[in-house]
Amino acid sequence: MSYESQSGLNCSVLVLNKHYMAIRIIGVKRAFSLLCRDLAEVVSLEQGSYANYDFRSWCEVSQFRRRFEPDGHDWIATVNFYVAVPRIIRLLFYDRLPRNDVKFNRRNIFARDRNRCQYCGKHFPTTELSLDHVVPRSLGGKATWENIVCACTRCNVRKGGRTPKQAGMDLFRQPAKPRHNALVHVHLGHARYRSWKQFLDHAYWSVELK
Template identity: 60%
Template structure:
């Protein structure tokens, strides 16, 4: 299948295992590959009703939906047809359970702190932020959820190799390990991913993000 290029293929798709449990988030490009190979099916929720479609039937549904396209709907044009980007797919044979621990990485730290400097409280782009050890490494501070925060370059330089108390500044919020995926919560803030909520109860909010 020759898919047209565009940001729609870079969108996110929630992946369920065969028991309808959320296990992963992948790009729409990967989702289409799985659908085309009959390794997954599309899952939709309309007025509380669940429906599933293989690639062929999803193509037919997409033709009908194209006539009543909503603002958040995204379509990909191929050589011969247009097909809607799914929001949820279910793997036909995958039965592994989701991860229960939020991955400790730069992206999740930025997401946890909302791209906000934890000293001055201002919001910055990712490129304007750094990660700061609350208790500096030279004083025994470790790289943990409770000791790493986002900091703008100005506050980071001002703090230097000191603790906030030593530098005369305060944290706007104590850093803690999140119980749910911060990056996933950001996704759920967008209307186009609202259908994910049906599968993301408290037990499964730590699905791994690419």
């Protein structure tokens, strides 16, 4: 597989229900599976408005874009041609509303804190961050949104099994449960996902990552 195709497979696709409400984010393979089975269509931003394509039409449009806009898309190579990776697809037969819950897991905590140590305030790669109990478990602290924060190794060691006050350390921001999925903000930071913004209305920020 070419590097270009591998890069394309690493992209994310926003999924809308049939009423154009954002419901989740999925991988490219899953998106193409839905398109090939005629369970979804591509929604493409074109000169400020959105156009809809079934899979066959999208393949045809891709040939034109490959020729004239090769740098404007991520690509997947088939045996005979390239297909542009869609940014948004719409499910044709699914009308359920998006979930309103944000899962309490490591990925969402890192996203909420935006990979920033909540003690020194510096950004770090995920591999250099850990999760810290603000009130340590030894002192009765629970694993909750309000008591878990990202911390770099240095700050985590310095704090040890103490509260921030005992350690003479201040929190960068008081932890709380997100009202929406912070992973959406992470994606919107990339130019390739800016076409999502219109569909991510405040009432539908709870996009579940699958």
